[in-house]
Amino acid sequence: MSDRHWLFKSEPETYSFADLIAERERVTFWDGVRNYQARNLLRDAILVGSKGFFYHSRISPPAIVGVVEVVGAGRPDPTQFDPGSKYFDPKSKVEAPRWFGVDLRAVGRLRRPVSLPELKAAPELAGIMVAQKGSRLSVQPVSAAHFDWIQQQGDVELLD
């Protein structure tokens, strides 16, 4: 399991990597995920200290733009209980939360973002989930080998 790294998708119009860097301590709670497969990862599999990529979706071209570290383990997403939130889920109970999130901290910026076409073209990344057709899981596992290769390609600038 220490082999596992992650990829977190976000539409930059909603929340960009620049938005994360602008946060105090460059930390945010990754909320709003409303998919059970992604929920299971957030709740059970994504450990504190593991690393991930920040991916911009719904732009041209989509791309991996940043490196993040998980600084808080899975915990209930408060927006599910907030009637004023667009992520409100009336069927979720406080005593049995349905949706979870983790805390993410920006730790690196790709001087050279790695775009989806590049992810698809690289033989080194054969089989990577984000490049599969119809792959829309918003939180995905990335193998250590793929993670390292992408970091190298992206020429990561460490923050701080």
Next chain:
DNA sequence: GCCAACGTTGGC
């Protein structure tokens, strides 16, 4: 903005 792919819901 379009629409294919996918996940969820609900009638039966």
Next chain:
DNA sequence: GCCAACGTTGGC
């Protein structure tokens, strides 16, 4: 428990 209808995601 099946599956059609519906809603959403996300590449293009």
